Amino acid sequence: MAGEKSGEKKLKSLFTAEQIQQRVRQIASEIDQQYAGRSVHLVCVLKGACIFLADILRHLRLETSVDFICVWSYEQGATSSGEVRITKDLDHSIAGRDVILVEDIVDTGLTLNYLCQLLLRRNPQSLRVATLLDKPSRRIQPVKLDYVGFEIPDHFVVGYGLDYQQRYRNLPDICLLPDAEESERV
């Protein structure tokens, strides 16, 4: 675990860029093996999963296609509203396709549960879920996760695509954010 980073005040690295890359390569290789001889359709949940998707994609050897869906599940800051809204839907049909939903983090499970139900109604051949991070202690709705980058405790994290009020997505590491009220001063 890396220490505090200069220029990224008060943000402590939880997983370094190297650790993330190593785990992403392992997940991509698992997917390559499990879908051997087939093509896989990756559905990226914007915006947080965009970097995870890009890294998985460049390691996959399978035939792949990609689409994006954008949801709004946190109305403000770090507090879940419990409400999920689609702000950008898929461009292409998923009927008959082997789909992997690519998420940044599963917290209460409300967002993922909503998305899985939505996608299953569109008759994919199969649906699996890859999430970079999993916070199992916060779960309200049970969800089945097929590929998990890292399990983390109940802390708010940023970096590697994850934001706090649209900031910090560009950090190469996954970092712990201090308490929400503190973060305004970070």
Ligand code: 5GP
């Ligand atoms: P859930 O519906 O599972 O409670 O929330 C999933 C969404 O909440 C994620 O896609 C993400 O946008 C947001 N979220 C939950 N925990 C965190 C966190 O620790 N950091 C960040 N940046 N977003 C989080």
